[in-house]
Amino acid sequence: MSLINTEVKPFKATAYHNGKFVPVTEADLKGKWSVVVFYPADFTFVCPTELGDLADNYAEFKKLGVEIYGVSTDTHFAHKAWHDTSDTIAKVEYPLVGDPTATLARNFDVLIEEEGLALRGTFVINPEGQIKLCEIHDNGIGRDAGELLRKVKAAQYVAAHPGEVCPAKWTDGAETLKPSLDLVGKI
Template identity: 75%
Template sequence: MPLINSVVKPFKAQAYLGGKFIEVTEADLKGKWSVVFFYPADFTFVCPTELEDMAENYETFKSLGVEVYSVSTDTHFSHKAWHDTSPAIGKISYPMIGDPTGQISRNFDVLIEEAGLADRGTFLIDPDGKIQYVEITAGGIGRSASELLDKVRAAQYVAAHPGEVCPAKWKEGETTLSPSLDLIGKI
């Protein structure tokens, strides 16, 4: 089943956030925009650069009404230990979800079964709990929070302006398109 426009499947997990362990479920992803950001493992190489980049842009995500959730197949205990020992990860103030059973990673179709690790997968979820954007990269390719912010702005614009679409390289404030017979063959 395609992931785009599918509703997030049920899950319940423990996360580390702000010196506490909290429970997170699929219900937490509804009613607002959410980014679920999978990465292979704590205490690795590319992962901390991505998570730090997300942390450094977290206030911008929040200003757009977006909550960020990072997920790996590590435990919430490992997330706490990493948060407490790494200056880069210590910047994180969004929930770090533990998925040691791989249930959430399977739900989003990013679990590498033979390794027990998640692919680098990014999912933008709308307030109805539907997936609107998916990016999955190979393990050695890091992602950019600023590029993701452009996708968030485009998805929010399209959701708020039915009948309009955002062309390639669209940035907030730029011209959009209104698909019609008049545009066919003229773009």
């Protein structure tokens, strides 16, 4: 069953954020747009490139009213140690959520049970707490924050403009489509 349009399941976790350990629950993902980005593990190879890319684009996400949550099955203590020792991760200003019980990874269906690690899962959640985008990669394939930003803008546009949809490669300000009988077979 797809997670699209389902509500985020209840959870309790601890994140490393702005030099502190802070609680995070499903309630934190409501009331604004949220992006949850799962990655396999701290102190690895592709993961810091992705988290750094998100950090470099974080201001753009914030302008859209979006909070990012990085999540791995590491502890919040490991997140702090990584933040303190990696120049790339030191740039991260969004919460890094510890999921050592793998509750979140199971809730979002990205857990690799035999390894205790998460796949590279990206989830865009609307202010009502519903998952609007779900993308899962093999752990060898890194993601692009710029493309995620484009998809968030499209999700926000569709939410604000009922009856319109965003075509492939849609960018902010470009034409959208209004599905109707008149459009069938004409695209």
